[in-house]
Amino acid sequence: MNRQLCRLALLLIAGWIAVGTTTSLHAQESKRSEPTPTSGIPQPDAADDPTADQPAADELPEEEAKKEKEAKEQKPDPGSTPTEPFAPRLTIEMVEKRIKEVEESKELKDEQKKELIDLYQKTVEQLQNCQKESEREAHFLSLMNEASSPEELKKELGQPMPLLEEISPDTSLTELQKRLDKTEKELNAAREMAEQLESEPSRRAVRRLEIPKTLAADAEAMEKARKQLEANADSTEPLEVKKAKQAFFESQLMLLKVRDQSLKCELGTYEHTGELTSLRRDQAVRKVSHLSKEVKLLQEAVLKRRQKEAKKQAAEAKEAARKAMVTDNTELQKLALDNAELAEQRTGEKGLGVAIKKASETEQAIRAKIQTLSGDRGRLVDQVEGAGRLTHAIGLLLRKQRDALPDIGRHLSNLADRRTQITEVMLKLDEFREKRSELATLSPHIQGVLNDLPANMPLTEREEISREARRLLESQRKFLDELIGDYDTYFTTLVELDTAERALVEETQTSDEFISRHILWIRSTAPLGLSDFPDSWDALSWLVSPKSWLHLFHLFANEIRVHAVLAGVAMILFLVLLAVQRRLRVRLKTIGKRVSKSYVDTYSLTGEALVLTALMAVLWPGLMWIVGWTIQNFPDARIFSKTVGESLCMVAFFFLAFELVRQVWRPHGLAEVHFRWRASSVAGVRRSLHWLMVYELPLIFIVSATEVENWSNEDGQQALGRIAFILGLAGISVFMIRNTRPRVGVFAEWVSRYPDGFLARYDKPVRYSLVCLPLVPAVLSVIGYHYTALQLERKLEITIALFLVIALVYALCLRWLLVARGKLARKLAEERRAEEAALAAATGESSDPSVQPQLQQNVIQVTEEREVDLSQVDVQTRQLLRGLTGLAITLAMWGVWMDMLPALGVLxxxxxxxxxxxxxxxxxxxxxxxxxxxxxxxxxxxxxxxxxxxxxxxxxxxxxxxxxxxxxxxxxxxxxxxxxxxxxxxxxxxxxxxxxxxxxxxVTVGLGFGLQEIFANFVSGLILLLERPIRVGDIVTVDDVSGVVSRIRIRATTITDWDRKEFIVPNKEFITGRLMNWTLTNTINRIVINVGVAYGSDMTLARDTLLKVANDHPSIMDDPKPLATFEGFGDSTLNLVLRCYLKEFDNRLETIHELHRDIDLAYRAANIEIAFPQQDLHIRSFEDSLDIHRGNSGNARPVDGHHRESAASSHPSEN
Structure with missing residues (x-):
């Protein structure tokens, strides 16, 4: 029924096209124009076009046109010009004509022209899309016509494939190669067609879901377009704009109608061509199989023909070489040997022919695998999307498909090796082409052979040698041509193989991504219930069966007898390690005692302790792994032997990890002594590790055993594995509870060292997260997502292992830093003792006591500078280590968890x-x-x-x-x-x-008004960072506040003044206000020191002493030179001023202090007195005045004796 409807719709569209060709674009034309082609564009019908029921102005009867004109005149639109109806039926030619008229119009402005042309161009685009939709509809109709008669395909598929054409023995190698190339191209095309047809059902399923949504959206769009047409007819816009909009809306309506018919026809095609698609797919697969056989036959024929010709040429070259060896001419011998070597490269098992065949066969196998993978993925997509929800059966199918995926790592390794191989082939090709170009002219080479002949050789012999040389050179040229052709073919085959293998990797990654997207969200089993416990008990009984273990023991004993030598070597190695265990522990304890003494501490002791720790940890896990590997590789291993062997090997790895961590935490071990971790935390972790290892290893054995396939009791196997898995995770959670306590847990020392750090601030969230994290996979396993739980648990295992490795490396690096710092400290102490000894010797030789303080101060200054440098190196190295550790953790987490990201696609x-x-x-x-x-x-x-x-x-x-x-x-x-x-x-x-x-x-405008100050400060901050009028570390003065710029933030800059107070200045102040930057372009600054000496001092000596002190100071610059001047006579002093310059502000205060100290010491040594303010005070007493005073006071006593005059100064001139 749908097929007939589509055909009827096509006939109606053709009718509309025919009618549309008789219309005109302009209503003002008095005469009907000739029919215009419509380019196959169907037109809207009367039901869909509100203007379709109204004929154009030039088609109206005269009376109706007059009435319409009168009606329009009675109701004029205010502010508008009289409108002119636009012809509702459009073609691309009409619109292009209108575009040309608009471009040539002189009445329209440029802006109006641009607006109208844009509308008309969009109209043209929509009309072109109409044509494309019409072509799509015609395509689907043709498919429906083919679907009506699939009998021919069925008949063709029912007949046997034609026999492969026999290859004539007279066919040349060149013809065979051409035929092979042609057949391979046909095979690749057939494979592409087969892949397309294989994915066609899934594509159609998607389209069946998309088309109804598109039809509904188109229906709404058509209704909207009709309303816009109606509104445009009543609008008051200029006539030209109305015409352009009407054309646009009509073309939009036409496009929607044509697309509606095309989509409906597409749906009908899918319903009626399902059988045809299946038949075509079978036909394509059959053709691929037939062409694959033909390609294989041709490849074998080409290889045989190539090997036959190569053997013939090699035999001829060897015979020529044998004959050349009889002669005495070395040039002929060399030519013959070269020919034999060139011919040999094409023959044998390692010859080019075999290599080309292997590469071609590998390429065909890879392309077949790509086709299989693509088909499997298509069917998998259909099943997943067709099921509607992710069921248990879908989960089993996904896991099976994932197990069957090719190994991407192996193929990536092949691609890397092939790049080198392709490069070598290219070099060989260049080498042979260069040799072949040298042989383009043979005469120079023949002349070179003749030049080596004796001058008295007869002419006949010379001619014979010349002919032989020409024959050998021609043969070499032929061999080179053959080699170049073979290497060219080999190069092309390798490139095609490389392309095919890359496509295989991409297809595998696509399939794996699709599987990963869904597999983790599917229940792998029913939720854990009471009925699972009896089944698990049966499985456990089978696993611990004494009979099975006794049989396994006998098999193991027989294996040891068969491989007695290897077993003996392994036993001797084990006994040696077992015998030296006590010595290893004693040696580790001795190393710990030496490490505690810093004066004998070296990093080699830590390296030795690390080796000893590994040797102590590897003993029992190594024995377990050897036993498991032996059992796993029994010649007649049954399911029980395979299960026990694989499980022991898995347990051995976990056993080794537990032992390594436990030995690192042992007393006097790496953690306690070398890394200096808290002893109480180390002891607690070690005790917990002991019981955790005893608890976890049997459960790990059970879980690993249940993952081995082909158990007889699969339900019990799965139940037992889940129960052991859940119990193991619960044990890890208990371990976290006991060892993450705030005061005695593993984080206690970190929290005590960094009280403001992340762990100290978020102690409880981190602790609860670590406790609950193992329970997440356990809960998933309980509710039925056991496969998902296993994958998460393995990721967690790898994450924990990486964290432990990174923590160990970080601790070893810190240990190296501690040892290096200790060495530097010891070296510093030795240098200090040497300097003190030199000081003692210098002070003992010097009789001037004023020199000793200066020497002592120099020693103290140098020592302090070295200590500061040492602390800076320590801080910088720790920062670098923390940064590298953070980067390593981030990369490790990304590498571990990145393959889980596709699972988010299910959301x-x-x-x-x-x-x-x-x-x-x-x-x-x-x-x-x-x-x-x-x-x-x-x-x-x-x-x-x-x-x-x-x-x-x-x-x-x-x-x-x-x-x-x-x-x-x-x-x-x-x-x-x-x-x-x-x-x-x-x-x-x-x-x-x-x-x-x-x-x-x-928002920018609004915030620009409301928060303009904040935005101004933000922009000013960027200017400060880019233009840099101030920098961190600069000394600046702002609003009478001087200090050092310590931080430049987005909004404000922090200045730390000399009292260590922080002064917050908005960034805008530095841009718009005044600023004094003392160190912007030049950090040189001046020190001014005022010195007053006593009257009578030697001013020349005083000035020279000042200059000498300044010149001798290491921080004072030589250019500009220090300057000392005699400035004037003071009340009590002769005033001198010392002016000198510093390169930086960093040590300004310290330098001022040192200069004052050195000037004082130098003046004392030169006997120059630094004066201080002096004043004479005279006290005179008068007896009469005292008597009167005493009399008035009423309690006066007579004073006996004479008045004594005291002077406070020795300068009489001031009395």
Whole structure:
């Protein structure tokens, strides 16, 4: 029925096209124009076009046109011009004509022209899309016609394939190669067709879901287009604009109608051509099989023909070489040997022919595997999407398909090896082509052979040798041509093989990604119930059966007798390790005692302790692995032997991990002595590790055993594995509870060292997370997601192992830093003792006591500078280690968990919102998008905190960039990382600049008024970082506050004054206000020291002494030179001023202190007195005055004796 409807629709469309060709574009034309081709564009009918029931103005009867004109005149639109109806039936030629008229119009403005041309061009695009939709509909109709008669295909498939054409022995190698190339091209084309037909059902299933949605959207769009047409007819816009809009809306309506018919026809085609598609797929597969056989036959024929010719040429070359050896001419001998070598390269098992055949066969096998994978994936997609929900059967199918996927690692290794192989072939080709070009002219080579002949050789012999040389050179040229052809074929085959293998890797990755997307979200079994426990008991009884273990013991004993030598060597090695265990422990304890003494501590002791720890840990796990490997590889191993062997090998790895950690935590071991971790924490962890190992290893054995296939009791096998798995995770959770306690847990020392660190602030969340993390896979296993739980648990195992390895490496690096610092400290102490000894010798030789304080101060100063350098190196190295550790953890986490990211794709159907509501640009935002965006933001935060510091320590510190420049670079890098991460995260969740630019503009304007100060400070901060009028470390003065710039933030800059108070200054102040930067372009600063000496001092000596002190100080610059001047006569002193210059502000105060101290010592040594303010005070007493005073007071006593005059100064001139 649908087929007949589609045909009827096509006839109606053709009728509309014929009618449309008789219409005109302009209503003002008095005469009907000739019919115009419509380019196959169907037109809207009267039911869909509101203007279709109204004929054009030139087609109206005269009376009706007059009435219509009167009606329009009675109701004129205010402010508008009289409108002119636009012909409703369109063609591309009509619209292009209108575009040309608009372009040539002189009445329209440029803006109006641009607007109208844009509308007409969109109309043309829609009309062109109408043509394409009509072609699609015609294509589907032709498919339906073919589907009506599939009998020919059935008849063809029922007949046997034609026999392969026999290859004539007279066919040349060149013809065979051409035929092979042609057949291989046909085979590749047939494979592509087969792959396309294989994926056709899944594509059609998707289209069946999409088409109804598209039809519904088109119906709404058509209704909207009709309303827009009606509104345009009544609008008051200019006539030209109305015409353009009417053309646009009509073309839009036409496109929607044609697409509606095309989609309906497509649906009908899918319903009626299902059988035809299956028959075509069978036909394509049959053709691929037939062509594959023909290609294989041709390849064997080409190889045989090539080997036959190569053997013949090699035999001829060997015979020629044998004959040449009889002669005495070395040149002929060399030519013959070269020919034999060239001919040999094409023969034998390692010859080019065999290599070409192997490469070609490998390529065909890989292409067949690609086709199989593609077909399997297509069927898998159909089954997953057809099921509607993820069932247990789908989960089994996905796991089976994943197990059958090719090994990507092996193919990637092949691709890497093949790159080298292709390069070698290219070099060989270039070499042979160069040799062949040298043999283009044979005369020079023949002449070279003749030149070596004796001058008295007869002419006949010379001619004979010349002919033989020509024959050998011609043969060599022929051999080179054959080799070049073979190498060219080999090169082409290798390139095609490389392309095919890359396609296989991509197809495997696509299949694996699809499987990973769904497999973790499917229940692998029913939830754990009471009925599982009896089944698990039966499975456990089989696993621990004494009879089976006794039989296994006999098999193991027989295996030892068969391989007595290897067993003896292994036993001797085990006994040696067992015998030296006590010595290893004693040696480790001795090393620990030596490490505790810093004066004998070296890093080699830690390396030795690490080796001893590994030797103590490897003993019993190594024995277990050897036993398991032996049992696993029994010649007649049954399911029980295989189960026990694989399980013992797996347990051995976990046993080794437990033992390594336990031995690291042993008393006097690495953790306690070398890494200096808290002894109580170390002891607690070691005790917990002991019981955890005893508890976990049997459970790991059971879980590993239940993962081996082909058990007789599969239900019991699965139940037993789940119960053991859950119990093992519960034990790990208990271990976390006991060892993450705040005071005695593994984090206790870290928290005590860094009380403001992350662990100290978030102790409880971290602890609860570590306790609950093992329970997540356990809960998943209980509710039936056992496969998912196993995958998560393995990822957690690898993550924990990587964390332990990174922590061990970090501790070893810190240990190296501690040892290096100890060495530097000991060296510093030795240098201090040597300097003190030199000081003692110098002071003993010097009789001047004023020199001793100066020498002592020099020793103290040098020592303090070295201690500061040592602490700076320590801090920088620790920062570098922390940065590298953070980077290693991030990369490790990404490498472990990245293959779990496709599982988030199952969240795609959980749509939350759409980024756009219009057209095909709408993107559905799902839970997966938001999770991925959150992960990107998390990585951005981590990178913004660690990458800038790591960049400064590893790169910027070694560049000629000052501290301010380094700060600016790291700050900008942090901003860039944050900005890029935010953009990526927003793009993932569908927020792009094109979507929010209007909002950003509005917000910017609003915030520009409301928060203009904050924006001004932000922009000023960027200017400060880029223009750098101030830098971190600069000494500045702002508003009478002087200090050092310590931080430049987004909004404000922090200045630390000399009292260590922080002064917060908005960034805007530095740009718009006045600023004194003492160290902007030149950090040279001047020190002024005023010195007053006593009257009568030698001023020349005093001035020279000042200059000598300044010149001798290491921090004082030589240029500008220090300057000392006699400034004037004071009340009590002769005033001198010393002016000298420093290169930096860093040690200004210390230098001033040292200069004052050195001047004081130098003046004392030169007997120059530094004067101080002096004044004479005279006291005179008068007896009469005293008597009167005493009398008035009423309690006066007579004073006996004479008045004594005291002077406070020795300068009479001041009395």
């Amino acid at each position: 795609d159907p959980w749509s939350l919102m759409a980024t756009s509501a219009e057209g095909d640009n709408a993107v559905e935002l799902t839970v997966g998008h938001f999770i991925l965006g959150g992960l990107i933001l998390l990585m951005t935060v981590i990178a913004s905190k660690n990458v800038p510091g790591l960049l400064e320590i590893t790169i910027l510190k070694h560049l000629p960039v000052d501290a301010g420049g380094r700060y600016a670079i790291t700050t900008i890098v942090r901003y860039v990382i944050t900005l890029v991460g935010a953009i990526l995260a927003l793009a993932v969740i569908g927020i792009r600049w094109s979507n929010v630019q209007w909002l950003a503009a509005a």
